[in-house]
Amino acid sequence: MRHPLVMGNWKLNGSRHMVNELIDGLRKEVSSVDGCDIAIAPPFIYLDQAKHQASGSHIMLGAQNVDINLSGAFTGETSANMLKDIGMKYVIIGHSERRTYHKESDEVIAEKFAVVKEAGLIPVLCIGETEAENEAGQTEAVCAKQLDAVLKTMGAPAFGNSVIAYEPVWAIGTGKSATPAQAQAVHKFIRDHIAKHDAKVAAQVIIQYGGSVNASNAAELFSQPDIDGALVGGASLKADAFAVIVKAAAEAKKA
Numbered sequence: 001m002r003h004p005l006v007m008g009n010w011k012l013n014g015s016r017h018m019v020n021e022l023i024d025g026l027r028k029e030v031s032s033v034d035g036c037d038i039a040i041a042p043p044f045i046y047l048d049q050a051k052h053q054a055s056g057s058h059i060m061l062g063a064q065n066v067d068i069n070l071s072g073a074f075t076g077e078t079s080a081n082m083l084k085d086i087g088m089k090y091v092i093i094g095h096s097e098r099r100t101y102h103k104e105s106d107e108v109i110a111e112k113f114a115v116v117k118e119a120g121l122i123p124v125l126c127i128g129e130t131e132a133e134n135e136a137g138q139t140e141a142v143c144a145k146q147l148d149a150v151l152k153t154m155g156a157p158a159f160g161n162s163v164i165a166y167e168p169v170w171a172i173g174t175g176k177s178a179t180p181a182q183a184q185a186v187h188k189f190i191r192d193h194i195a196k197h198d199a200k201v202a203a204q205v206i207i208q209y210g211g212s213v214n215a216s217n218a219a220e221l222f223s224q225p226d227i228d229g230a231l232v233g234g235a236s237l238k239a240d241a242f243a244v245i246v247k248a249a250a251e252a253k254k255a
Helices: 016-030 044-053 080-085 096-101 106-118 131-135 139-154 180-195 199-204 218-222 239-254
Strands: 005-009 037-041 059-063 090-093 122-127 163-166 206-210 229-232
Touching: 005 090, 005 206, 005 239, 016 037, 016 044, 016 059, 016 239, 037 090, 044 059, 080 106, 090 106, 106 122, 106 139, 122 139, 131 139, 139 180, 163 180, 180 199, 180 206, 180 218, 218 229, 218 239, 229 239
Parallel strands: 005 037, 005 229, 037 059, 059 090, 090 122, 122 163, 163 206, 206 229
Antiparallel strands: none
8 A cells, every 4th residue: 555645845944933933833723634655845945944944743855856976076966875874754845846957867866866876865856747738748757857857767676665746837836736636647648658657666656646736636636546645845835734635635534
């Protein structure tokens, strides 16, 4: 049985006060939740503070990005080993904002996937199509290409103990969301694509949905057989809203 994961991507938001207040609020909201893994990914500068603030709870920590290098003259970068050293569990890679604004290619993202795995951390690989690609009927081709960058370099076993986040770019931060049926169809395609290489790994890999997930659409999304939680943006910045999504994932698991 796959264990759902709901992860909050705080993006470029936060302060010392907000970290303490938000995590304290979240701890209270989800203290009795069972059946769903919970993680947050604050900005790098607050990761250590967040780790201490979440200590003793079942809230796990993740980073929003990582460099392909482990050490050296790479000003401003953070390595996978550094993230492991301060107690991170997850690392988000391939987010559409990184692909778009920082011009990260599928090949670079596959390299990041490799260094994250090598460090013993869990990669959260974001994939998804733009609005133009969606309208052109290229959703499956785009997702397959982004998955193939990892499959060709590391093989299907690399997706063991890994997470895939399907995030249609047109739904991120726009208020638009794929319908549960649309999201399920793509999630099934992703699982089937990996199953061509390794059916056992495909059956076990966590595939999250991301893209304007909120308190009102979470339960219906999580009722779909191949949707294993969510990568949450804006709604993760409010403890009560994020908790509703976490609880919806836990309830769907019981159903």
